[in-house]
Every structure is written in C-alpha cells, then in structure tokens.
Amino acid sequence: MLHYFALGTIRGDDGAAVLDIGLRRELFVDGTLITKFAGKAELRLHHPVPQEVVLDCDRPWEGNSVNYNTVFQDGDRYRMYYRGSHGNYVPYVPDNRPNHPDVYCYAESSDGIRWTRPNLGLVEFNGSKENNIILKGVGAHAFSPFKDSRPDCQPDAKYKALGVGYAKKHGLYAFQSPDGIRWTLISPEPVITEGAFDSQNLAFWDGKRGEYRAYSRHFRKGRDIQTCTSKDFIKWSTPQFVDYDSWDKSAAKSDDLEANSRPGRVSQFYTNQIMPYHRAPHLLLGFPTRYIDRGWSASARALPRYDYRLRRGLTSRREGTAITDGMLIASRDGQRFRVWADSFLRPGLRSRASWFYGDAYQAWGLVETKSAFEDGPLELSLYATERNHQEVGGTVLRRYTIRMDGFVSLRAPLAGGEATTKPLRFAGSQLRINFASSAAGDVRVEIQDESGRPIPGYSMNQCDDIYGDDLDRTVTWNGSADVRQLAGQTVRLRLALEDADVFSFRFVE
The missing domain is CATH 2.115.10.20 (Glycosyl hydrolase domain; family 43)
Structure with a gap:
C-alpha cells in the first residue's frame, strides 16, 4: 500500500491548512500556494x-x-x-x-x-x-x-x-x-x-x-x-x-x-x-x-x-x-x-x-x-x-x-493585479523573490496575519517598489528587510504586480 501526504502541511487554530515552508523555495507550478486573485493577476505558463x-x-x-x-x-x-x-x-x-x-x-x-x-x-x-x-x-x-x-x-x-x-x-x-x-x-x-x-x-x-x-x-x-x-x-x-x-x-x-x-x-x-x-x-x-x-x-x-x-x-x-x-x-x-x-x-x-x-x-x-x-x-x-x-x-x-524556476509565473499586466497566498509559516529573517518587470512595472509584497489583516510595518504601502529582473531580490519595507519577528507565526503574503512576473520566493536566514 502506498501512503501519500502533503509535505509541510499543518493545521492552524481555525482548522485551515497552513503550509510550513521553512526556508524552502516555493514555485507557482501547481496552484497550491494561491488562495485568491484580484484584478488581472493570473498564473502564466512559460515556454523554453x-x-x-x-x-x-x-x-x-x-x-x-x-x-x-x-x-x-x-x-x-x-x-x-x-x-x-x-x-x-x-x-x-x-x-x-x-x-x-x-x-x-x-x-x-x-x-x-x-x-x-x-x-x-x-x-x-x-x-x-x-x-x-x-x-x-x-x-x-x-x-x-x-x-x-x-x-x-x-x-x-x-x-x-x-x-x-x-x-x-x-x-x-x-x-x-x-x-x-x-x-x-x-x-x-x-x-x-x-x-x-x-x-x-x-x-x-x-x-x-x-x-x-x-x-x-x-x-x-x-x-x-x-x-x-x-x-x-x-x-x-x-x-x-x-x-x-x-x-x-x-x-x-x-x-x-x-x-x-x-x-x-x-x-x-x-x-x-x-x-x-x-x-x-x-x-x-x-x-x-x-x-x-x-x-x-x-x-x-x-x-x-x-x-x-x-x-x-x-x-x-x-x-x-x-x-x-x-x-x-x-x-x-x-x-x-x-x-x-x-x-x-x-x-x-x-x-x-x-x-x-x-x-x-x-x-x-x-x-x-x-x-x-x-x-x-x-x-x-x-x-x-x-x-x-x-x-x-x-x-x-x-x-x-x-530561466531558473521559470516554468510558471504569477503575472499581471500594467493594469495591475494581486494574489494572496494560503496561510503559511516560515523560518529566516528575509524574503527574496525571483521576478522580472518592465521599466514601468513593479512588484510589492504585504505580509498579513492569518485573518488577512496587514501586519504593521509590512503593509503594501510600506513595501518599497521592486523593479528590474533578478533571481533573488530581497524585499524591503521602508528600507528594512528584517522579518525575523514574524518567523514561526501563521501569515499570508499578498503580492501586487504591475507588468511583472514572480516565478518563486523563499525566506532566508
């Protein structure tokens, strides 16, 4: 008999599934991470x-x-x-x-x-x-x-x-x-x-x-x-x-x-x-x-x-x-x-x-x-x-x-779009993303609590605009990348994109 299980899946206080991602890199290849889209955001298959x-x-x-x-x-x-x-x-x-x-x-x-x-x-x-x-x-x-x-x-x-x-x-x-x-x-x-x-x-x-x-x-x-x-x-x-x-x-x-x-x-x-x-x-x-x-x-x-x-x-x-x-x-x-x-x-x-x-x-x-x-x-x-x-x-x-991790991206046109992850728990002190934008585009990330409320200091308005093309860009809020106080807590990520793709993300020490 084969036994199958979802790696790193635990349950939150309200019974909702929580992804315990630790320090591992996460890709958007299977749709597991995202629970909600808004605007014109979508998952986009790329081609070699x-x-x-x-x-x-x-x-x-x-x-x-x-x-x-x-x-x-x-x-x-x-x-x-x-x-x-x-x-x-x-x-x-x-x-x-x-x-x-x-x-x-x-x-x-x-x-x-x-x-x-x-x-x-x-x-x-x-x-x-x-x-x-x-x-x-x-x-x-x-x-x-x-x-x-x-x-x-x-x-x-x-x-x-x-x-x-x-x-x-x-x-x-x-x-x-x-x-x-x-x-x-x-x-x-x-x-x-x-x-x-x-x-x-x-x-x-x-x-x-x-x-x-x-x-x-x-x-x-x-x-x-x-x-x-x-x-x-x-x-x-x-x-x-x-x-x-x-x-x-x-x-x-x-x-x-x-x-x-x-x-x-x-x-x-x-x-x-x-x-x-x-x-x-x-x-x-x-x-x-x-x-x-x-x-x-x-x-x-x-x-x-x-x-x-x-x-x-x-x-x-x-x-x-x-x-x-x-x-x-x-x-x-x-x-x-x-x-x-x-x-x-x-x-x-x-x-x-x-x-x-x-x-x-x-x-x-x-x-x-x-x-x-x-x-x-x-x-x-x-x-x-x-x-x-x-x-x-x-x-x-x-x-x-x-490109590295480039099979599927979370993408939005210049008109903009957003996506919110399922509840997750991470380790580490910084968040890094593999992304690409146009000269006019950008990415921003908000860290929310389990119920979807912005955590003070990590709101969308406090996130510094992220633009360019990078396999491992550090996300900052008002110039600071430190997220260690949130490690081990149940949080959600809300990503806002304009003419940009995000291919993967990970937390690092």
Missing part, C-alpha cells in the same frame, strides 16, 4: 527557448528513432544517455540505412552545450567496438540511468537504472554501475512486472520521502502513468495510476481556483519525465510527451511533408496522423499531479521534418548551464528530439533554455 542542436545522430549505430533520452549533471561533467535505433517506416527508399536492434549510447559534456561521444570500446556493433555504446540486449529499448543520492549507497551501485526490452520475461529490469558507463543487472528477474512499459520508464531516490520512486507506462483509457515505491530498488510496491487535476487556461481568472481545476490528464501521456526539481526538491516536475491522433484532417494535409505522412500511414494510420509535443505537470506528494493543459514545448515553426509523431520528446533531466549573455546568471537547459522517424538521416537533439 530553442537554442542549438547538440547532437546529430548520424552514426551507423544511432538512427532516426533516438527517443527515451536522459541528461543529468554529475559534478563538473554532464552525462547524456540516448537510444541508438533506426526504423524503416517506408520501404525501398534510396540511401536509407537498414534497421538494427536498439542499443544505448553515452555522450558527455563539460558545459551542457558542446557534447562529445567518447570511444568506449565496450560493445560490438557491426564487428567493431569503436563506438560510444554502453548497452545492448536486456534493457536496451528504454534505459533510464540516474545517480543514486541515497546517503548509504554502495560505491559499486553509485548509478542505477531501470530498463526494458529484449528479455524473455516481461517487466522492468534493475541495473547498477560504479561509474555510469559499465552496467550490470542487479537481478536476473524483472523487479516491476505490472505495466505495459513500452516507453521510457524511470526511477530516482526521493530524498524528501526516503524511498526510491518509479514512474512507468501503462494504459488507462489510453497511454498513462503509474507509480510505485521501494526501499531497496529490488522489492517494489504494487503500481498505482497517478491522479490528475488539469489547469484550465481560465483558472487564474476567478477568485476560486478550485472551481476551475477539473480532473483529468487532458491528453494521453507517451512519456512522463518526472523528477524532483533540484532547487525545490519537495516539488516533483514532469515533462511528459503529449500523444494525440487528430486523423486525416485538412490541417494534417497542410502540415510538413504530407506525402511522407501518407506513406508512413500505410502500415499504421497513427504513423501518419498522430502528433506529439511537450507538457508540464507538477506534484507535491508524488501521486496527484496538476496538469498544465496548454503545451509547454510546441513542435515549432519548421517547414520540413516537424509536426510528426515522435517530435518534441523531452529528455528526462534539467541541468544548469551558462547564459548566452556574458553577464547573465545560470539558466536551465533541457533537450528534445527533432527529425524523428524520417526516412533519411537521423534524429537530432536540440537544447532549450528557460
């Missing part, structure tokens, strides 16, 4: 910005079906794991390479931008070991490594993975590695057996809850996500489907958020890409691939390469009519996820090999990388597929960037 192509999968062992990819930072090294796979969706095409069994490949980088394929000499392909392949056979259809952050993790199991494919028994197999490159099976038997698993299935150590958590593919009215937990990575609980509340585009335009939050996953999820967000690990963020088949419509005929869609659709209609893009989901307990119904990552304005089934698959992982601006702060990078399942050439992986 496309950057350069970081990998062109043109090696013989790679191909046009390079999905189920993983990226993470490991000290001063960035690691990437990606599937080498090729499929001839249209036969008898000149210059097309032959199909080959799936393998898993490894690339690395010192900055997350420029990637290299080390010659590992581990796995033979077409008679040679001169390649960057780390795995073939069992597990090589979808292989998802992670660095185990469990405090007592043994050195020979410093890296772990779940893998599926090319095995006699159905299920997910557990792997371990001392270096992230040389992998062995932990058990000859699959460790999770209930599920479809025909996608990327993943696991990680959840330090906030003290357990391994896995998310995998199963079917429930289409492609869906299930989860289970383990204390040792071998014995897993019975998988359960996750629950959803979708975030309607009009949700933030009402005083009652819950009235606009309707259950349902909105679309089928081909992948899940769920992970603890490293800057706020009590939050789980997921970047699933939306899968939708819209048929042979007039728009399908207007999408790039209609002739190729027709040929792909001869063997299976969905090969010609299904389309994919990237989404964002968020959870505080690992079981119930808030779904942003609008797309986080669209296929984009490309005129040839885009808007196909297999496009815009987001890799599992977020990493911090340097800004394109010489004096800019670090930003987040994520990676997604392009040119997938085309008859000539290989998949490419493109890097995208987004």
